[in-house]
Amino acid sequence: xxxxxxKIGAGMHRALYKATRGRIGSRGxxxxxxxxxxxxxxxxxxxxxxxxxxxxxxxxxxxxxxxGSEHHPHWYLNLRSNPQVVVQIKKSKxxxxxxxxxxxxxxxxxxxxxxxxx
Numbered sequence: 001x002x003x004x005x006x007k008i009g010a011g012m013h014r015a016l017y018k019a020t021r022g023r024i025g026s027r028g029x030x031x032x033x034x035x036x037x038x039x040x041x042x043x044x045x046x047x048x049x050x051x052x053x054x055x056x057x058x059x060x061x062x063x064x065x066x067x068g069s070e071h072h073p074h075w076y077l078n079l080r081s082n083p084q085v086v087v088q089i090k091k092s093k094x095x096x097x098x099x100x101x102x103x104x105x106x107x108x109x110x111x112x113x114x115x116x117x118x
Contacts, residue, residue, distance in 0.1 A: 034062070036086075
């Protein structure tokens with residue numbers, strides 16, 4: 001899918017998720033989705049994207065892969081600049097502090113994610 005198609009699809013997903021408070025859009029294709037709101041590193045404006053997510057006890061995990069691209073998605077660059085985010089899972093909204101996993105923690109979390117597809 002090209003960038004325009006992705007933006008349109010993500011925009012529709014986000015709108016349905018928000019309008020229905022997660023009744024539509026929080027699950028699809030056997031996957032769980034959330035809405036992540038970051039503050040733009042250049043604009044200072046709020047940006048909300050639907051993302052697949054995974055749980056690790058009290059942690060919410062998202063993967064900044066941009067579909068396997070060699071470039072980070074914009075939302076990840078935003079949260080690196082300002083890690084204060086808002087996460088909506090279904091109708092529940094929470095302010096969170098985002099962190100990037102490294103080393104053994106990253107490896108442990110990656111096993112949780114890949115086990116979901118096993």
